[in-house]
Amino acid sequence: MLVPPLVHGLILALVIGIVAGLRAMMAPAAVAFAASRGGLPLQGTWLAFLGWRFTPWVFAVLAVAELVTDQLSSTPSRKVPPQFAARIVTGGLSGAAIGYGVAAPLLGLVFGVVGAVIGTYGGAAARARMAAAFGNDRPAALIEDAIAILGAVLVVSSF
Secondary structure (H helix, E strand, O other): OOOOHHHHHHHHHHHHHHHHHHOOOHHHHHHHHHHHOOOOOOOOOOOHHHHOOOHHHHHHHHHHHHHHHOOOOOOOOOOOHHHHHHHHHHHHHHHHHHHHOOOOHHHHHHHHHHHHHHHHHHHHHHHHHHHHHHOOHHHHHHHHHHHHHHHHHHHHOOO
16 A cells, blocks of 8 residues: 555545535534444444444435535525534544544544534635636535535545
8 A cells, every 4th residue: 555544544534524514414424334334443432323223324314404405595604603613523523433443533533623624614715716607606506515425435435
């Protein structure tokens, strides 16, 4: 392997954090699916619940609901404190889960939080630019959805 496992794991933690910054529930849904398939060794940790039988499906329903509500004009900005905090929490939780896979849960948590901040602010800026270019927010939102889904799938497929 060209990239050491620790570095690979921390890159994945950063990417899943970015996914959380784009769509808060997408990151824990992806990590829960990886854990339930046995790809992430979370048994005996405080994150073991992510690998439980129904956890991935609960997070998947929440992720789909988020994809739908993001299209509503009444949805608050991702940068307001409650929305931002949710992204930090889910990014950190998801990053820590990935960190357990490389025996560095604290570093994974930190990289997940950093990724969530990047995804929150970078995603908001990119979406605003795309919306201005399209003259409409909906195509920008759908592109952002696709990027979040693709990022989550890429991370999960790494396990």
